[in-house]
Amino acid sequence: xxxxxxxxxxxxxxxxxxxxxxxxxxxxxxxxxxxxxxxxxxxxxxxxxxxxxxxxxxxxxxxxxxxxxxxxxxxxxxxxxxxxxxxxxxxxxxxxxxxxxxxxxxxxxxxxxxxxxxxxxxxxxxxxxxxxxxxxxxxxxxxxxxxxxxxxxxxxxxxxxxxxxxxxxxxxxxxxxxxxxxxxxx
Amino acid sequence: xxxxxxxxxxxxxxxxxxxxxxxxxxxxxxxxxxxxxxxxxxxxxxxxxxxxxxxxxxxxxxxxxxxxxxxxxxxxxxxxxxxxxxxxxxxxxxxxxxxxxxxxxxxxxxxxxxxxxxxxxxxxxxxxxxxxxxxxxxxxxxxxxxxxxxxxxxxxxxxxxxxxxxxxxxxxxxxxxxxxxxxxxx
Numbered sequence: 001x002x003x004x005x006x007x008x009x010x011x012x013x014x015x016x017x018x019x020x021x022x023x024x025x026x027x028x029x030x031x032x033x034x035x036x037x038x039x040x041x042x043x044x045x046x047x048x049x050x051x052x053x054x055x056x057x058x059x060x061x062x063x064x065x066x067x068x069x070x071x072x073x074x075x076x077x078x079x080x081x082x083x084x085x086x087x088x089x090x091x092x093x094x095x096x097x098x099x100x101x102x103x104x105x106x107x108x109x110x111x112x113x114x115x116x117x118x119x120x121x122x123x124x125x126x127x128x129x130x131x132x133x134x135x136x137x138x139x140x141x142x143x144x145x146x147x148x149x150x151x152x153x154x155x156x157x158x159x160x161x162x163x164x165x166x167x168x169x170x171x172x173x174x175x176x177x178x179x180x181x182x183x184x185x186x
Numbered sequence: 187x188x189x190x191x192x193x194x195x196x197x198x199x200x201x202x203x204x205x206x207x208x209x210x211x212x213x214x215x216x217x218x219x220x221x222x223x224x225x226x227x228x229x230x231x232x233x234x235x236x237x238x239x240x241x242x243x244x245x246x247x248x249x250x251x252x253x254x255x256x257x258x259x260x261x262x263x264x265x266x267x268x269x270x271x272x273x274x275x276x277x278x279x280x281x282x283x284x285x286x287x288x289x290x291x292x293x294x295x296x297x298x299x300x301x302x303x304x305x306x307x308x309x310x311x312x313x314x315x316x317x318x319x320x321x322x323x324x325x326x327x328x329x330x331x332x333x334x335x336x337x338x339x340x341x342x343x344x345x346x347x348x349x350x351x352x353x354x355x356x357x358x359x360x361x362x363x364x365x366x367x368x369x370x371x372x
Contacts, residue, residue, distance in 0.1 A: 014350065020227050021347035021355050022208010041206050044230035046242055046324055054240060054326070056232055083363065091368040134320065138232055140240070142324070156355065161207035161347075163360065164200065166367045169207050169342065172358025174349065177269065181352045182277040 010123065010150035012051040018077050018123050018150070019045055019053060021171065023159035024086055026076040027057070028107070029066040030115045035107060036094035037118065038063040039086055041162045043075070051145040053127065059139055062094040067141065071129040072113040075145075076121035080158035080170045112147045122157045123150035196309065196336035198237040204263050204309050204336070205231055205239060207357065209345035210272055212262040213243070214293070215252040216301045221293060222280035223304065224249040225272055227348045229261070237331040239313065245325055248280040253327065257315040258299040261331075262307035266344035266356050298333045308343045309336035 019025075027038045042056035053075065057064045067073045078086050085103050092099060100107050100116075107116035110126045117124040127143035134140035151157075161169040178186070205211075213224050228242035239261065243250045253259045264272050271289050278285060286293050286302075293302035296312045303310040313329035320326035337343075347355040364372070 016227075016348075016350045020208065021349055022206065041202075042231045044240065044242065045228045046326065052324075054230065054324075056230065083361070084366065087363050087366045091366075091371055138238075138240075138328075140232065156349065156353075158358075161357070162202075163207055163342065164202045164372065165362075166364030166372050167342075167360050167362045169360050170358045171347070172344075172356045174353050174355050175269070176351075176353045177273050178352030180270065180273045180277075185277055186350065186352050 005151040005153050007124070007149040007151050010148040012145045012148050013049045015051055015125055015145055015148055016045050016048070018125075019043060021159065022161050023077060023171070024162050024168070026078055026086065026089060026118055026121060027055070027063060027067075028074045028076060028115050028118055029063050029070060029072070031066040031070045035098070035100060035116055036063050036066055037089050037099040037105065039090035046142065052130070053125070053143045053145060055141045055143065056139050057141055064139065067129065068132065068135060070114065072115050073127050073143070074110055074113065074115045074117050075125040075127055076118040077123040077157070078121050078160060080160055082120065083160050083168060086160060110147070117149065123148065191337040191339050193310070193335040193337050196334040198331045198334050199235045201237055201311055201331055201334055202231050202234070204311075205229060207345065208347050209263060209357070210348050210354070212264055212272065212275060212304055212307060213241070213249060213253075214260045214262060214301050214304055215249050215256060215258070217252040217256045221284070221286060221302055222249050222252055223275050223285040223291065225276035232328065238316070239311070239329045239331060241327045241329060242325050243327055250325065253315065254318065254321060256300065258301050259313050259329070260296055260299065260301045260303050261311040261313055262304040263309040263343070264307050264346060266346055268306065269346050269354060272346060296333070303335065309334065
């Protein structure tokens with residue numbers, strides 16, 4: 001793990017900074033003493049406060065069952081230097097391998113959920129499943145982020161965005177249009 | 187408008203290429219002869235085929251009513267050179283201005299919906315509202331993309347990703363990990 005700033009509490013009402021630009025994330029879960037990790041690209045912000053996030057988690061995945069039963073998970077934000085690990089996590093199934101051990105990832109205790117944080121990730125969002133009504137029809141899980149942790153710097157880490165066909169877009173530069181925005185509209 | 191490749195039909199089952207990396211999009215709608223445009227950052231892929239997209243459209247917005255009533259819209263993908271226009275669209279309301287005229291955007295006829303395409307955008311996804319059951323609770327619209335158009339090149343246009351506070355991330359380079367992916371897992 002590269003030397004990095006220690007994580008701090010991060011306001012759950014501001015997690016759009018990490019999720020809205022559409023990065024691939026790693027979702028960690030726990031059930032009956034076992035843990036698992038999956039890659040996830042289909043997610044979106046649904047509300048600022050309470051901080052709601054909608055996620056599609058395929059029924060065929062081991063994580064689907066673990067999260068449906070435990071009603072908890074952690075959404076972890078990997079950085080571009082972790083791209084090869086992200087691919088390995090997506091290539092394997094938790095029914096066959098312990099992904100933390102197999103891919104050299106560190107499980108750290110969360111504060112409000114039993115699922116582990118992935119220490120190597122830039123940010124960790126502890127989630128509770130608050131609405132499972134659309135799980136059967138769409139595999140749509142609606143989570144509330146109940147606690148967030150993030151490294152205070154860099155403010156905008158290099159993130160990984162999937163485009164299909166094995167190709168990732170890596171986040172580029174950031175440009176402020178703040179002065180052009182109507183103040184109430186940021 | 188810069189010189190650009192003419193658009194072609196694009197397979198709806200492959201629209202993840204445009205939406206999954208999380209770009210800001212422009213949503214165009216039509217009702218009773220009037221049109222409107224809004225910016226949208228809260229959206230996600232929900233299914234490949236039929237191509238389903240979930241979107242959060244705030245109840246306070248003029249587009250919310252127009253799309254709920256017309257049950258149609260077009261999701262348009264703006265490129266980085268359009269960032270200032272995207273901000274202007276987000277700053278204004280369709281109850282006060284004709285956004286196509288005010289911001290120099292060209293409305294082109296869609297094939298399967300009455301909402302117009304925004305000609306200047308790289309891709310246009312014609313959408314029908316197929317599930318409004320979560321609109322009241324979450325402002326969540328579930329659309330099916332019934333027709334897609336895209337410029338054949340560049341394959342990966344520079345896109346704009348919102349991070350809050352007036353700051354956009356502009357998409358960076360693309361890197362293929364195709365050889366590392368398990369074939370069934372792309």
